[in-house]
Amino acid sequence: MCGPLPPVLFKVLPEIYARRLVEVGEMMWSTLAWFQNEEDPNRGDKFEATRRHFPPDGLDITRHERNGRPDHAKFTLSGHGNQWRPVQSKHIFIYSMTLDPNLALGDPAAQTCVEIFDPAELVQRVRLALKRHRKARPETLIHDAVRYWSSDKPPEEVWALPHMLTMHKHQDHSWQQEYRFAFGTRTDVFDFENVDCRLLSNDVHSSRDVLDPQCHRMKLRLGSLNDCCRIR
Numbered sequence: 524m525c526g527p528l529p530p531v532l533f534k535v536l537p538e539i540y541a542r543r544l545v546e547v548g549e550m551m552w553s554t555l556a557w558f559q560n561e562e563d564p565n566r567g568d569k570f571e572a573t574r575r576h577f578p579p580d581g582l583d584i585t586r587h588e589r590n591g592r593p594d595h596a597k598f599t600l601s602g603h604g605n606q607w608r609p610v611q612s613k614h615i616f617i618y619s620m621t622l623d624p625n626l627a628l629g630d631p632a633a634q635t636c637v638e639i640f641d642p643a644e645l646v647q648r649v650r651l652a653l654k655r656h657r658k659a660r661p662e663t664l665i666h667d668a669v670r671y672w673s674s675d676k677p678p679e680e681v682w683a684l685p686h687m688l689t690m691h692k693h694q695d696h697s698w699q700q701e702y703r704f705a706f707g708t709r710t711d712v713f714d715f716e717n718v719d720c721r722l723l724s725n726d727v728h729s730s731r732d733v734l735d736p737q738c739h740r741m742k743l744r745l746g747s748l749n750d751c752c753r754i755r
Contacts, residue, residue: 526667532639541635548745555612577604609685641751669701
């Protein structure tokens with residue numbers, strides 16, 4: 524379920540946290556649900572790990588039953604489509620990086636870029652840290668480049684695969700060129716079809732929840748990462 528590791532990755536964050544990442548291996552992870560409800564447009568995305576499909580001409584529907592009787596009526600719902608996201612978004616933690624060394628997030632003057640020159644070593648260090656954590660399930664650790672979607676394109680097989688949905692964002696965020704790590708706190712988070720599927724109108728927007736950071740954020744400390752990371 525992992526994609527290829529690039530030869531180098533980058534993490535853009537304030538200098539104090541950049542130094543903590545390199546010197547003590549401090550990584551702050553957040554759940555998919557946390558980002559779905561984060562209002563900062565540079566960090567949050569209400570469609571985080573969500574795939575939506577709204578055909579331009581409407582959604583074709585076949586009704587198989589009506590009033591308890593077989594029915595094979597076909598019709599088109601104008602302005603409607605489907606939405607899919609992992610059922611266990613509250614139990615999937617992610618850590619975001621980028622393929623772009625010049626990525627600007629917020630005020631560029633307040634940001635520092637960490638170069639991860641040995642991503643494979645970082646993956647191994649993360650896996651060891653997860654084995655030590657009482658809630659993490661290290662066997663669920665995955666990594667891949669984020670794919671960006673538009674609502675007029677069919678989802679193909681992605682809709683049924685939570686690990687692929689975890690690596691999906693709306694095309695409005697494609698400028699971030701994101702690469703991410705992800706893991707679950709339950710063993711079944713990436714099980715086939717463990718997905719919330721909805722049929723909805725394109726003018727329906729879910730409200731944002733206020734989440735407890737103690738449940739949706741997790742800090743890992745890997746130890747010094749000087750052997751695989753440096754500040755640019």
